[in-house]
Amino acid sequence: MATNRRVSRVAELIKREVSQMLIHDIKDDRVGAGLVSVTDVVVSGDLQHAKIFVSVYGSEEAKIETMAGLKSATGYVRTELGQRVRLRRTPEVIFQEDPSIERGTKVLSLLNQLNHDRPADENLDVDDYEDEYLDDEEK
Structure with missing residues (x-):
């Protein structure tokens, strides 16, 4: 079990890396349909799960498309996190809309x-x- 300080550091690192991926690496047009920003990341105490809260600005259709694009990019995001962040096990990634x-x-x-x-x-x-x-x- 990781300490609270380590969990918060890992959450901030994941937030920064996923934000960079959204800007530079994810090429899915659905993700670009709305303006997306990572608002928060909650990592479980055992560092096995990361819930990434994103805020999507745009119409309701753009939000639905963007969330579908993020869901399909989950495997890519997890693979990239595994390469960029040195952890024993890469956490499972879940995107959730933050209203x-x-x-x-x-x-x-x-x-x-x-x-x-x-x-x-x-x-x-x-x-x-x-x-x-x-x-x-x-x-």
């Missing part, structure tokens, strides 16, 4: 919409706050 960036964008747009819909008199400036809520002794 966190989309969720964050949606939350930000909702917050902006709420702020935009708020009446102008509710938008207090810091100076207004001090004048309204602090008495003379606290200023």
Whole structure:
């Protein structure tokens, strides 16, 4: 069983290498259909399994195509990791879509919409706050 520090180092190394593969080595057109980035890698404690979270930017069709392309490239990615990363056994690779960036964008747009819909008199400036809520002794 590997230590937590070793597991996190291996996860970061796999993240870096897979990101490089996505940019330079994987030639599948389906992977290029959407903008893909590796957001996180979770490696099991025994270093036998690596779950690679990817964020895909684009339409729903592009996401489906990209995930299919990544699934078909799993063997290639594992073989390349075996050559690039010196481990006793190369971990099994699983690609999983990470919707966190989309969720964050949606939350930000909702917050902006709420702020935009708020009446102008509710938008207090810091100076207004001090004048309204602090008495003379606290200023």
